[in-house]
Amino acid sequence: MIRALAVLLLHSLAFAAEDPLGAGLYRKHCASCHDAPSLESRIPAKSTLQAMRAAAILQSLETGVMRQQAAALSRTEKRSVAAFLGTSSVSVADRSRFANPCPPSSFQPDQAAPSWTNWGAGLNNWRHQSTSILTASNIPRLRLKWAFGFPDATTVRSQPAVFGGRIFIGSQDGTIYSLDASTGCQHWATTVAAQVRSGITIAALDGRVILLAGDTGGFLHALDAATGTPLWKARPELHPAAMISSTPVVHNGRVFFGISSYEEASALSPGHICCSFRGSVVALDAATGKLIWKTFTIVEPAKPGPLSKRGKPTMGPSGAGVWSAPTLDPAHGLLYVTTGDNYSDPPTPTSDAVIALAISDGQIHWTKQLLAGDAFNSSCTHPEKYNCPDTDGPDFDLGASAILLQLPGGSRTLILAQKSGMLHAVDPDRKGEIQWQSRVGKGGVLGGIQWGPATDGTRIYVALSDIAFTRAYPNGPERPIRTLDDKSGGGLFAFNPRNGERLWQTPAPPCSPKPCSPAQSAAITSLAGVVFSGSVDGRLRAYSSIDGKIIWEYNTAREFTTVNKVPAQGGSMDVGGPVIAGGMLFAGAGYGQWGGIAGNVLLAFEVNQEEVQP
């Protein structure tokens, strides 16, 4: 399967970076959005596309994010525009011949061995590793052990999982890899068609170990974790723009995850009638992929609505996608998901909310909305605002998973982080009644608090994105371009889970090299005494959880020699956070969206035992 793809791409993309057909197609179908992206939009600039491999662009047009924008193009036209834009050095490696194969060995995972197997390192999404030998005193001796380069990638957003001495990670070109955790040698690689979008989940099931991953095409894939052989795939949502960024959770033989979509971006096209997607939560049989239940976050399907103020036809209600991993509460038979904004009017009571559903049948028990009336889509950032709903934002999704926590004295709390920059604590035993709220940052379309906090049970740790843009005028006063604001965003904060009191805060160190952003958008990770947080300028830092002091820092934004001989560099750290198992820490680096630093590397760190304690 992998070889067939490689041959196809080599064959089809070898021609014509100068191809006038490709240039014309770009002008006609892509330039309106990609030539001059508006200040706040998510659209990558043409120069970013030109740094991508043609194969990756083609994948985006065929099965990925841009499949709707490219729907009018034939296959040959898609190839032409991809070849015109992308780097001409398209040589997709034949991955059946790895540069770094592992010596043959059988996969006999020891359940008790160090692991990190889903988004939040457990069912309650603490993002806390309780059994590592890493500590605040040996972290200063943390050193890079090996680096692995992803071919055809400019962004590393899928969080890895570690199990049985192996690490599993998904890539932007749709390939999932299994590597040896201690050496980075390669056990297997399987391409699953579209970009891998969710983090990886590993679960033991009926004597075998399975791997689960969601993609940009709306599919959930199950693979045999020992061999990489595909077991089943499912697309439980029919909407064409559906995708799965929610990392699945496995419990009692069932897989739970949420569904979100790209329709918020499709709304940028003036011809798109916005919008018809609605978020949902699903439970599948882990052995077969068969649907057990599915619950929409919006009760009624979208129907044609009144013309907007701008005279455009509309559809609604829509949106309330589920971007993050569900949080399971088996003791109470519930699972909690957080939702995003509505894409069109009318707004619903379930957007920007936390929803409690029965684990058994998906029935909604209660909903707590954190912001009412938030309908927004990407066209609201366009000067013409073609499809922008009359309510027009502010786009304050909950993109982070809820954290479930038992408090001293027996009460419980659900911690919710929002793109508004607010941290909320609600009572899961009183239908989400608010316990406290604390402001962390200003908030914005790209967060606020973006991918999520962590807790060790004593304190809540929160990284602030608050990424911002300013205008620069290299082409004269008439043609401003968007550039990252190096003064805005970032910082790590600790809160008391009982009352929301801020215990300490550590501002982001100044970013470099400029233009850059100090924002901390990626999910963070906790360990006894230590918190890890990656930044948009490519720094990975360890903070003391007692007082927030920075005790270790590593700049990933540089080139690496990789164990698999693929040229690689680090860059912005976003979405998935560092993963810790045993004495090792793993982190992906590179995020070539909205001004971030592109990169394609997985880094593995270990404490150097030989170094003398300073």
Ligand code: HEC
């Ligand atoms: C209506 C506006 C619009 C048009 C037209 C458009 N794009 Fe995009 N493009 C976007 C947006 C928005 C994103 C960011 C999507 C996201 O990540 O949410 C994007 C992202 C991309 C990406 C990065 C995808 C990834 O996988 O990270 C590529 C490549 C791309 N576009 C290529 C194209 C090409 C080629 C065309 C023309 C055939 C095109 N686009 C037409 C709006 C547009």
